[in-house]
Amino acid sequence: MSAADFRKAGHTLIDRLADLMESMADRPVTSGKTPLEIRDLLDADANLPSDTSDAGEILAGAADLVIDHSLYNGHPRFWGYITSSPAPIGVLGDLIASAVNPNVGAWGLAPVATEIEAQSIRWIAELLDYPADCGGILVSGGNMANFVCFLAARAAKADWDIRKNGATPVAGGRLRIYASAETHTWIQKAADLFGLGTESIRWISTDNGLRIDTELLQEQIDADRADGDRPFLLIGTAGSVSTGAIDPLADLATIARKNDLWYHVDGAYGGFAAAVPSCKEAFNGMSQADSIAVDPHKWLYAPLEAGCALVRNPKALQNAFSYHPPYYHFDTEVINYFDYGPQNSRGFRALKVWLGLKQAGRSGYVRMIEDDITLARSLYDLLGDYPELEKVTHDLSITTFRYIPEDLNDRVGEEAVEEYLNRLNEEIRNELQQGGEAFLSHAVIRGKFVLRLCIVNFRTTIDDIRALPEIVLRLGAEIDGKIRKEVLG
Numbered sequence: 001m002s003a004a005d006f007r008k009a010g011h012t013l014i015d016r017l018a019d020l021m022e023s024m025a026d027r028p029v030t031s032g033k034t035p036l037e038i039r040d041l042l043d044a045d046a047n048l049p050s051d052t053s054d055a056g057e058i059l060a061g062a063a064d065l066v067i068d069h070s071l072y073n074g075h076p077r078f079w080g081y082i083t084s085s086p087a088p089i090g091v092l093g094d095l096i097a098s099a100v101n102p103n104v105g106a107w108g109l110a111p112v113a114t115e116i117e118a119q120s121i122r123w124i125a126e127l128l129d130y131p132a133d134c135g136g137i138l139v140s141g142g143n144m145a146n147f148v149c150f151l152a153a154r155a156a157k158a159d160w161d162i163r164k165n166g167a168t169p170v171a172g173g174r175l176r177i178y179a180s181a182e183t184h185t186w187i188q189k190a191a192d193l194f195g196l197g198t199e200s201i202r203w204i205s206t207d208n209g210l211r212i213d214t215e216l217l218q219e220q221i222d223a224d225r226a227d228g229d230r231p232f233l234l235i236g237t238a239g240s241v242s243t244g245a246i247d248p249l250a251d252l253a254t255i256a257r258k259n260d261l262w263y264h265v266d267g268a269y270g271g272f273a274a275a276v277p278s279c280k281e282a283f284n285g286m287s288q289a290d291s292i293a294v295d296p297h298k299w300l301y302a303p304l305e306a307g308c309a310l311v312r313n314p315k316a317l318q319n320a321f322s323y324h325p326p327y328y329h330f331d332t333e334v335i336n337y338f339d340y341g342p343q344n345s346r347g348f349r350a351l352k353v354w355l356g357l358k359q360a361g362r363s364g365y366v367r368m369i370e371d372d373i374t375l376a377r378s379l380y381d382l383l384g385d386y387p388e389l390e391k392v393t394h395d396l397s398i399t400t401f402r403y404i405p406e407d408l409n410d411r412v413g414e415e416a417v418e419e420y421l422n423r424l425n426e427e428i429r430n431e432l433q434q435g436g437e438a439f440l441s442h443a444v445i446r447g448k449f450v451l452r453l454c455i456v457n458f459r460t461t462i463d464d465i466r467a468l469p470e471i472v473l474r475l476g477a478e479i480d481g482k483i484r485k486e487v488l489g
C-alpha cells in the first residue's frame, strides 16, 4: 500500500467513523441478526483469497460489514455487562500506536512508549490514591490484571521457590485463597491456570448488601491454619460484577495484615469510582492493598483492550516475572516491561489510556463516573413509579430490577410463581438483547433472575433512562401474554 493510497483510504475511513459517531443514537443498539445471517453476510465458507485485492475496496467493505452489523457499546442505550463506550481520542490513539508500532516489551525498542506507559500507570495510581511509586503494567483487561497480581502474591507469599518447584508446598498443607462468593470468575481461572486448583479457593458468604462477611472470613482462616494449610491471599472486590457491591475494604486490610496475607483488591469495574468524592468513604482501605487490578477499558473509556495491574512493591512484579537478575544496571535505570509481566512482545496500549487521562483529566473522569452513578440511581428511583417493576439493588452504576405482572404481585414467593418470574424476566432480557431498543444484561440475586442495567457510558442521558421502564413494561406484558399459560398453567 503506498503512502498516497493509505492517505486516501484513511481519510475516507475517518469520515465514515465520524458519520457513525454522529448517527449512533438514531441507530438500533444492535441489528439483532442471527449467527446464520451474519455468516451469510461474511460469506463465511469462502476459501482464503488466492489473489491480492485493492486495499481501499476491502477497507470500504470491512467498514460496511462491521459498522452496519455490530452491537454498539458506544450507543447511549447500551447498558449490558461492563463494557464501555470507546473514547474517540482512544480510537485515534490506537491508530498512531499501530502505525508507529513500538514493541513495548523493552525500553530500547520503545523509548517514548515505555515512558508513556510508566506515566499512565503513575497517573492511574494517583487517581486511586495509591502510592505513585508502585509497580504496574498494562495488560489486556481485568482478568489479566488480576492474574498478574495473583502471580505476584504467589511468588511473594510462598515460603519455598514456587517459580522453580511449582505450586504444591514441599512441606505439606495447601495454599489458600479467600474471596467473597460474589468474586468474578477470574479467580477460578487463576487458581486453575497457576497450579493451585479451584479447591484452594475459600468462598466466603456475603451479608445483605452482598459484601463479604468478615466474621466468617476470620473463622475460615483460623480453621485452615489449624488444619496445617497456608492462607496466603485475601481478595476484596471494589464493585462486584453483578451488583456493584463494595466489600468492607478497610476491614479486609486489617484482617490481611493481622493474618499475614497478601491483600489484593479487584477494582476492575469499580476501582476508578474511588476518585469520586461522594464515593470515597466506600473505598477506604483500598489504598492499603498490596495490589489492585483496574480496567481502563471500563471507566476510563479506553477502547478494548486495556487492563492495569498495580503492585505496591514494584520489586514484587520482577520477583514474579523476571528471568534476569534484577540488579541489571545501565547508566540510567530503565523499565523493560517484559520483566514485569507475562508478555514478551507488547503493543502500545498505553497510548489510548494516556490520551484519555490527558484529555479528561481528574475532573473529567470524576464527572463522567459520577454521571453514570447518578443515572443508575435515577432509574432506581424511577422504578418506584411502576408497580410492575420491582427494584432489587442499586450500587455504583448498576441497578437491578424485575418485571412482575400486576396480578401475580400477591403470589410473589410461591415457588411456581418465582420460577415463572425467572423465566419471564429471562425472556425479557433476551428480547432486550435482540430488539435494539436498549441493551441490558441480567444477574441472579438470591435465586431471583433480575434485569441488570450497568452504565459505563458517557453518552447516556436522563431521557434514555426515562425511556427504559416503558420499554420493559411493554415487552413484559407482551411476553407474559405469550408464555404464561404454557409455563404456569
Ligand SMILES: *Cc1c(COP(=O)(O)O)cnc(C)c1O
Binding pocket: 082, 140, 141, 142, 143, 144, 184, 186, 237, 239, 240, 241, 266, 267, 268, 269, 270, 295, 307
Ligand atoms: C470486568 C471485570 C473483570 C474481568 O475483566 P475483563 O476486562 O473482562 O477481563 C474482573 N473483575 C471484575 C470485578 C470485573 O468487573
